[in-house]
Amino acid sequence: MDELDETQLKNHVDSLKQQLQFNREKTSVSLPELTKWIEEKMNEDPFLNPDILKDNPWVESSKCVII
Amino acid sequence: MGEMEQMKKEAEALKTQIEAARKAAHDTDMASAASGVAPAPRVQLKTRRTLKGHLAKIYAMHWCTDNRLMVSASQDGKLLIWDSHTGNKVNAVPLKSSWVMTCAYAPSGNLVASGGLDNMCTVYNLKTPVIKTVKELDAHTGYLSCARFLSDTEILTSSGDTTCVLWDLETGKQKTVFLNHVGDCMCLSLSPDMNSFVSGACDSLAKLWDIRDGQCKQTFQGHTSDINAISFYPSGNAIITGSDDCTCKMYDIRADQEVISYQDAALNSGVTSLDLSASGRLIFAGYDDFNCNIWDSLKGEKVGVLSGHDNRVSCTGVPGDGMCVCTGSWDSFLKIWN
Numbered sequence: 001m002d003e004l005d006e007t008q009l010k011n012h013v014d015s016l017k018q019q020l021q022f023n024r025e026k027t028s029v030s031l032p033e034l035t036k037w038i039e040e041k042m043n044e045d046p047f048l049n050p051d052i053l054k055d056n057p058w059v060e061s062s063k064c065v066i067i
Numbered sequence: 068m069g070e071m072e073q074m075k076k077e078a079e080a081l082k083t084q085i086e087a088a089r090k091a092a093h094d095t096d097m098a099s100a101a102s103g104v105a106p107a108p109r110v111q112l113k114t115r116r117t118l119k120g121h122l123a124k125i126y127a128m129h130w131c132t133d134n135r136l137m138v139s140a141s142q143d144g145k146l147l148i149w150d151s152h153t154g155n156k157v158n159a160v161p162l163k164s165s166w167v168m169t170c171a172y173a174p175s176g177n178l179v180a181s182g183g184l185d186n187m188c189t190v191y192n193l194k195t196p197v198i199k200t201v202k203e204l205d206a207h208t209g210y211l212s213c214a215r216f217l218s219d220t221e222i223l224t225s226s227g228d229t230t231c232v233l234w235d236l237e238t239g240k241q242k243t244v245f246l247n248h249v250g251d252c253m254c255l256s257l258s259p260d261m262n263s264f265v266s267g268a269c270d271s272l273a274k275l276w277d278i279r280d281g282q283c284k285q286t287f288q289g290h291t292s293d294i295n296a297i298s299f300y301p302s303g304n305a306i307i308t309g310s311d312d313c314t315c316k317m318y319d320i321r322a323d324q325e326v327i328s329y330q331d332a333a334l335n336s337g338v339t340s341l342d343l344s345a346s347g348r349l350i351f352a353g354y355d356d357f358n359c360n361i362w363d364s365l366k367g368e369k370v371g372v373l374s375g376h377d378n379r380v381s382c383t384g385v386p387g388d389g390m391c392v393c394t395g396s397w398d399s400f401l402k403i404w405n
Binding site: 003004006008009010011012013015016017018019020022024025026027028029030031032033034035037038039041042044045046047048052053056057058059 | 070071074075077078081082084085088089091092093094095096097099100101104107108110115116135151152246247249282283284285286300301302304305319321322323324326344345346347348349364365388389390391403405
């Protein structure tokens, strides 16, 4: 804060007042919901659902043929 | 008491109140909330492609929304556009300034951007018969650390001058300047709904901004050194940060606080870059010690390591479909893993 001039310091204080007003959710609500969201998406996550990577664009899906 | 002293005292008092409000909202922790979740399995990935072509350190990479093309930036003075499936180079864009620190692909695939110690963000059109510079965005008074397109007409930048800026690409002018950090801004990440973004800075803080009204809505503290990497969770309700303090952290946006720290006593290298798997369950974090560590974001445990680079991992990126992870390094190579 020492490097701020008067106007910047005033803006900083105003911003802190605004940030204080934020309506904080309890972690007992937000964390279980976050956990649930991730768990539901894990099925579609190629790193966690090996079935998705059966079709891997970086792996040859058929053997090489000598022509 | 002088005005300045008065305001400093007021600022400290407000910060104390904010901390108290956070404590009051903290009625459970992540360990409890995730206690019913099975730990993520050990993740062992193979290098599927090693992209060779740059002649110097790679500083940045970004996937195209087609999940196939990507752009990389190196201090050899070039942007290279790669077809990640074949490993072929599709385009090479020579840069006016070789001191590049960031690159970005527009969601449309039409444009790419780069910037660095030249303090400018240069935007190129890839679709004209010869690649053309379409804009040079010149107003930052410090280096360009990160750039992200919202569309073909708007781009967000973060800078060593401590500001972030939203630019109008049609006029080349600044639309909004985001002022609040007191240290160099090092990274930014757009929210999935594109209404906000988060920035990380050398003041060890991450800040959440409203793109349209330009205001800093929330400030996340906890790191003890520069934040070099930041990413929104795919759900939009949390962010992950990576820092020179050798840790990554998850901040819960709704509860406005840090909820878990990803660290290991054996790890004493800074985090340079990070990205998340499609569900957000896995964090891929690049470190100064040449490795990329894979963390279980809910349990805080390391579940894998990507070893293969011969120098610092400077950039990490997962494409939109989550099918792989790309790491870029000061060893001049990019690797694709899955």
